[in-house]
Amino acid sequence: MSVAVNESSARATAIATQGLRKSYGEIEVLKGIDFTAREGEVVSILGASGSGKSTFLRCLNLLELPSAGSLDVFGERVKLKKGASDAHIADRKQVDRLRTQVAMVFQNFCLWSHMTVLENLMEAPVHVQGRKKAEVRDEALSILERVGLTHRADAYPAQLSGGQQQRAAIARALVMKPRVLLFDEPTSALDPELVGEVLKVMRDLATEGRTMLIVTHEMAFARDVSNRILFLDQGRIEAQGQPQQLFAGGVNERFDQFVRRFNESAAH
Amino acid sequence: MMDWNFLTDVFQQLLTGLPLTLQLSAMALAVGFALSILVAAAAGSSFRLFRWIGNAHIELFRGTPLLVQIFLIYYGLGQIPGLRQSFLWPFLREPYWCAVLALALNTSAYTAEIIRGALQAVPLGEIEAGRSCGMSGLLLRRRVVWPIAVRQGLAVYGSEVILMLKATSLASIITLTEVTGIAYKLISSSYRVMEVFAVTGALYLTLTFLISLAFSVIESRLNKHLAYRRN
Numbered sequence: 001m002s003v004a005v006n007e008s009s010a011r012a013t014a015i016a017t018q019g020l021r022k023s024y025g026e027i028e029v030l031k032g033i034d035f036t037a038r039e040g041e042v043v044s045i046l047g048a049s050g051s052g053k054s055t056f057l058r059c060l061n062l063l064e065l066p067s068a069g070s071l072d073v074f075g076e077r078v079k080l081k082k083g084a085s086d087a088h089i090a091d092r093k094q095v096d097r098l099r100t101q102v103a104m105v106f107q108n109f110c111l112w113s114h115m116t117v118l119e120n121l122m123e124a125p126v127h128v129q130g131r132k133k134a135e136v137r138d139e140a141l142s143i144l145e146r147v148g149l150t151h152r153a154d155a156y157p158a159q160l161s162g163g164q165q166q167r168a169a170i171a172r173a174l175v176m177k178p179r180v181l182l183f184d185e186p187t188s189a190l191d192p193e194l195v196g197e198v199l200k201v202m203r204d205l206a207t208e209g210r211t212m213l214i215v216t217h218e219m220a221f222a223r224d225v226s227n228r229i230l231f232l233d234q235g236r237i238e239a240q241g242q243p244q245q246l247f248a249g250g251v252n253e254r255f256d257q258f259v260r261r262f263n264e265s266a267a268h
Numbered sequence: 269m270m271d272w273n274f275l276t277d278v279f280q281q282l283l284t285g286l287p288l289t290l291q292l293s294a295m296a297l298a299v300g301f302a303l304s305i306l307v308a309a310a311a312g313s314s315f316r317l318f319r320w321i322g323n324a325h326i327e328l329f330r331g332t333p334l335l336v337q338i339f340l341i342y343y344g345l346g347q348i349p350g351l352r353q354s355f356l357w358p359f360l361r362e363p364y365w366c367a368v369l370a371l372a373l374n375t376s377a378y379t380a381e382i383i384r385g386a387l388q389a390v391p392l393g394e395i396e397a398g399r400s401c402g403m404s405g406l407l408l409r410r411r412v413v414w415p416i417a418v419r420q421g422l423a424v425y426g427s428e429v430i431l432m433l434k435a436t437s438l439a440s441i442i443t444l445t446e447v448t449g450i451a452y453k454l455i456s457s458s459y460r461v462m463e464v465f466a467v468t469g470a471l472y473l474t475l476t477f478l479i480s481l482a483f484s485v486i487e488s489r490l491n492k493h494l495a496y497r498r499n
Contacts, residue, residue, distance in 0.1 A: 095404075103401070106397060110394055113416065123401075124403065128407070
């Protein structure tokens with residue numbers, strides 16, 4: 001059962017890359033990625049480990065600096081200057097500004113350990129976006145209620161389970177009121193029992209019409225919730241398209257192989 | 269058997285040296301800490317010259333005995349031709365300032381390494397989370413990096429403070445009458461080495477114990493986020 005989302009192609013471009021390349025020394029991880037994500041799309045990025053999917057996602061908010069190629073966020077070209085091997089951020093302020101609208105959820109949650117859950121949520125809106133504390137606090141509490149963590153607002157991250165920490169991390173991203181949400185394998189570090197509670201939050205966000213780019217191994221989620229699948233293989237986009245089409249099989253051999261191998265290992 | 273009168277008398281006389289011991293430690297730690305921040309910044313700089321200077325400072329003052337450093341500063345600096353006429357001479361001819369200088373330089377080297385270790389121990393993920401929210405520069409450091417680094421480095425710095433307090437006993441060698449200096453005097457007048465040094469040791473132990481206690485309290489306040497309680 002897939003989420004019914006308006007497929008109008010007149011929607012604005014959220015993030016676009018052209019010829020994106022990334023090398024670590026001799027090893028070229030991304031070999032030229034041309035990709036466009038529109039507002040309101042939910043794109044699942046799949047691939048074997050080493051295919052470059054996390055690297056690609058991290059290039060979108062410049063946690064990784066591309067070696068070549070261009071990045072446009074909300075129609076704005078990100079200014080990079082060429083360096084010896086990688087590009088460098090040319091305009092720090094531009095990147096900081098864009099990052100407040102492109103929120104990331106990490107595989108290892110990465111909550112600030114010295115702050116409570118509520119303080120984690122309020123930190124960036126107050127200190128980076130300059131919003132008023134009272135307004136942010138109300139917003140944070142209502143989002144905590146949404147993800148089911150109101151009773152843990154004053155707990156520290158070390159006192160929470162993995163699933164709770166990840167839901168808190170998603171809440172932290174949401175309080176920023178971002179236009180795009182990036183998820184870097186959000187459930188890969190969780191015990192299987194805890195995966196469901198995080199996926200449920202993500203499904204709700206998708207239903208709302210948020211723009212989400214998700215690197216994941218959760219095939220069922222990718223098939224049921226995304227508008228589009230991006231399949232990376234060895235640093236290139238090997239296949240791209242609607243989940244129903246791709247998962248039906250016969251569109252791309254490597255993709256079919258990938259899904260087969262995944263199902264085999266999942267069956268054990 | 270135990271000459272309590274004598275021991276009490278020794279203790280009271282040692283206490284007269286306590287203010288100087290505490291002053292030396294406090295000055296050395298304050299100046300040394302400020303210096304260590306500069307040294308750590310230099311050693312971690314992207315400019316090769318600064319890195320070289322920072323690392324050389326650390327190697328020099330970690331690698332030579334504090335006693336030798338004190339001698340070089342107190343006896344050695346006076347032999348440098350231009351120094352006696354300079355504005356520094358009123359300070360450098362005083363054993364007090366020589367001791368503070370030697371202690372400060374020494375602690376700055378060790379503390380710079382403590383700072384480096386503490387900064388390295390900040391989890392990269394938490395820094396990236398800060399970056400991806402649009403934090404950078406001073407804001408990122410003030411709100412994320414430094415608070416976590418302080419918690420990482422606090423325990424080790426407590427050891428350094430204790431070491432500095434004990435190191436002040438070496439100042440007795442350049443005529444300063446802090447606690448150990450007074451102990452020497454008492455021994456040369458009474459010849460009762462064992463009892464005098466036992467009381468001296470007990471006095472230092474009490475001081476270092478109080479320092480440990482203080483750091484424990486600070487640590488437990490700062491680290492309440494580490495209490496592993498799950499509901």
